Amino acid sequence: MQAYRAAIFHPLDDPTTAEGPAHAFHADGLLLVEDGVVVACGAYADLADRLADTPVEAFPGRLITPGFVDTHIHFPQADIIAAHGAQLLDWLEQHTFPAEAAFADPAHAADAAAFFLGQLLRNGTTSALVFGSVHKASVEALFEAALARNMRLIAGKVLMDRHAPPGLCDTVETSRADMLDLIARWHGRGRLGYAVTPRFAISCSDAQLAMAGEVLAQHPGVWLQTHLSENPREIAETAALFPETADYLNVYERFGLVGDRSVFAHGVHLHGDEFERLAKAGSAIAFCPSSNLFLGSGLFDLKGACDHGVKVGIGTDVGAGTSFSVLHTLGEAYKVGQLRGTSLDPFHAFYLATLGGARALNLGDKIGNLEAGKEADFLVLDLAATPLLARRMPLAASLEDKLFALTVLGDDRVVERTYVAGVERHRR
Ligand code: GUN
Ligand code: ZN
Numbered sequence: 001m002q003a004y005r006a007a008i009f010h011p012l013d014d015p016t017t018a019e020g021p022a023h024a025f026h027a028d029g030l031l032l033v034e035d036g037v038v039v040a041c042g043a044y045a046d047l048a049d050r051l052a053d054t055p056v057e058a059f060p061g062r063l064i065t066p067g068f069v070d071t072h073i074h075f076p077q078a079d080i081i082a083a084h085g086a087q088l089l090d091w092l093e094q095h096t097f098p099a100e101a102a103f104a105d106p107a108h109a110a111d112a113a114a115f116f117l118g119q120l121l122r123n124g125t126t127s128a129l130v131f132g133s134v135h136k137a138s139v140e141a142l143f144e145a146a147l148a149r150n151m152r153l154i155a156g157k158v159l160m161d162r163h164a165p166p167g168l169c170d171t172v173e174t175s176r177a178d179m180l181d182l183i184a185r186w187h188g189r190g191r192l193g194y195a196v197t198p199r200f201a202i203s204c205s206d207a208q209l210a211m212a213g214e215v216l217a218q219h220p221g222v223w224l225q226t227h228l229s230e231n232p233r234e235i236a237e238t239a240a241l242f243p244e245t246a247d248y249l250n251v252y253e254r255f256g257l258v259g260d261r262s263v264f265a266h267g268v269h270l271h272g273d274e275f276e277r278l279a280k281a282g283s284a285i286a287f288c289p290s291s292n293l294f295l296g297s298g299l300f301d302l303k304g305a306c307d308h309g310v311k312v313g314i315g316t317d318v319g320a321g322t323s324f325s326v327l328h329t330l331g332e333a334y335k336v337g338q339l340r341g342t343s344l345d346p347f348h349a350f351y352l353a354t355l356g357g358a359r360a361l362n363l364g365d366k367i368g369n370l371e372a373g374k375e376a377d378f379l380v381l382d383l384a385a386t387p388l389l390a391r392r393m394p395l396a397a398s399l400e401d402k403l404f405a406l407t408v409l410g411d412d413r414v415v416e417r418t419y420v421a422g423v424e425r426h427r428r
Contacts, residue, residue, distance in 0.1 A: 002422060003051055004031040005044055006059035006380065009399065010066050010369040011355040015347045016306055023347055025399055030056075031064055033376040036150075036421035041370040059380050062416060065350070066369050067126025067377035068326035069357030072225070072265040072286030072315025075116050075142050075155065076100045076109075076133040080319040088231035088295050091320065097165055099319075100158075103133035104167075109141035117145050119324040121426040124415040125316075126377035127358070127367055129225055129263055129286070130155040131197055134168050136178040143186045150190060150421050152367055152375065154223050156197030157182060161208045164199075172207045179215055187222060191375070191421070195223035195263075200230075201238045201251045213256030223261045223361070226252065228285075229274070230266035231297045249274045258283055261362055265315055266291075267305065268298040275308035284360035286315035287352070289332035290322045302333070303342050313360030314352050323411065326353045330407035346404040376422040381406070385414040385428075 008029030015022035030047040032039040032054075040047055076099060083095040103109050120128060132139035132155055139157045146153040159175050160168065170178070179196065187194035196212050198204045204212070216224055229235055229248045242251045249270070252258050260282030267274075267285040278285065287300050305312050315321070316329050323329060330349040337344040358368025367375050383402065384390035389409050396402040406414065418426035 001039065001054045002033045003054045003056045004033070004059065004064060004380075005029070005056050006062045006064045008041060008064040008370065009350075009403070010041070010371075011347070011351040012369060012371070014351055014356060015345065022351070029064065031370060031378065033422045036376055036423070038370050038372055038374045038376050040372050059416075061384070063381045063383055064370075065379050065381060066354040066367070067379055067418065067420070068124045068353050069313060069361065069368065070120070070125045070128040070316050070326055071263055071284065071313030071357050071360050072288055073128050073318050073321070074131040076103045076112065076131075076138060077319030078112065078116055078119065081322060083319070086295075088234055088297060088320075089237070091295060096319070097168055100133040101165070101168055103135050103138040106137045106141060109135070109138045110145070113141040113145035116142070117149055117151065120151075121149070121418045121420070122415060122428070123325045123327075123412045124379045124381075124418055125324070125326055126418065126420050127152040127361070127363070128154070129195060129223065129361055131199075131225065132157045134158045134160055134170050136182060139182055139186075143189075143192055146192060147190045149425055150423065152191035152363065152377070154193040154195050154361065156195035156223075156225060159196075159198040159208055159212060160203035161205050163203050172205070172211050175208065176211050176215065183215075183219055183222060187219070193221070193223060194219075195225045198226045198257070200227040200234070201248070202234065202241060209251070209255040209257065216259070217256060223263065224257050224259065225263045225265070226257065228252070228264035228267050229269045230292075231295065232269065235269055247271075247274060249277060253277070263313070263360060265317065266297065266300070268292055268300050270301070272304065272308065275305055275310050279309040282311070284311035284313060286313050286317075286360070287333060288315040288317035288321055288329075289336045290329050291315070291317035291320035292336065293332060294322050295320050299336050299340050301340065302337060302344065303340075311356070311360045312352060313357035325411040327407055327410040327414065331409075334407060346400050346407065349407055350403055376419060378419050379415055380417040381414050382416045382428070383414065385410070385416070389414065
């Protein structure tokens with residue numbers, strides 16, 4: 001058994017709907033872990049008699065939290081973070097597609113996978129739902145690297161058979177074969193999962209979307225991820241390509257892609273009826289505020305989504321997103337709320353980054369908090385990691401205020417250690 005002593009904070013439920021307590025905080029807490037799983041988490045005084053002769057690793061002045069869950073990120077886009085001057089469709093053409101073309105080379109993909117997972121772990125992200133490039137080899141490289149780190153990671157090869165450079169397009173037949181092979185060899189291996197990944201409606205023919213729906217129906221444990229209603233020009237072009245559909249979401253509905261294992265990135269311009277249908281289907285939205293601000297896509301209606309009962313997680317959406325840090329992304333989510341006239345509550349923010357994200361991925365029974373039986377993905381945070389944090393934190397009047405300051409001022413510098421299934425995988 002392993003034992004860790006520090007202040008501990010973890011969400012227990014969605015604070016916007018919970019009837020009981022929505023989080024637990026132990027100023028002097030103890031976390032007990034065995035075989036990669038949480039055995040107990042509570043006040044040191046209550047659990048100390050269960051220690052027997054287990055050595056205790058103490059982190060005075062530190063805060064233990066669950067690992068972060070990033071519900072939307074692109075593995076092949078780390079190198080195009082901070083590309084100047086374009087909105088979504090031009091950004092894809094000018095920056096994204098050329099960068100993704102490089103992932104035809106397995107050596108480049110392997111090198112990029114090690115860097116990418118290193119960035120996730122140093123930022124405290126222990127689980128993610130990830131877009132690969134169109135190349136099967138890109139996802140293989142990522143799965144290989146994630147398996148070596150025992151991460152709970154879901155990924156898929158992007159499907160795109162039109163409206164992209166010829167070298168980056170697949171076909172219905174090649175993409176079906178690649179997907180089936182990746183599912184057979186990687187889905188359920190270690191903590192890995194496969195997601196059917198049509199890029200978005202513009203880049204997939206009717207036949208490819210129909211094939212994606214068939215593969216999904218034949219593999220009930222597999223996820224679905226795509227983009228939805230991100231940018232006005234994208235929405236207009238989608239409507240022109242699918243004139244017979246009622247709205248953007250209806251494109252995906254028609255092909256059987258909207259279910260309780262589906263995660264839609266963005267949803268910035270959805271209306272109430274689409275929120276309602278997403279909620280009814282049990283689908284989730286990945287809220288990607290840094291990306292939505294960077295590309296000028298718009299201001300996501302988090303309150304509207306939550307009021308309709310849609311599951312929501314946080315997505316960094318690197319490389320349109322500007323940071324791998326989920327903490328930083330929560331700070332951006334707050335600013336989006338301010339521009340819409342609603343202030344994101346810090347407890348709600350941390351819920352979205354952990355248990356909410358886990359539930360968005362249908363993994364709420366395995367990850368997202370530190371209740372007994374959960375997989376032991378957790379962080380040791382240094383709340384005084386920078387001179388500014390060291391000055392600001394002691395002035396925080398409450399836990400809520402501390403958490404809020406962390407989201408506004410924090411990033412990878414506050415993540416002192418990252419544990420994945422009970423094993424330390426990053427130390428600052
Ligand atoms: N829509 C289709 N592809 C992409 C992508 O790579 N990034 C973002 N932000 N939106 C997309
Ligand atoms: Zn994206």
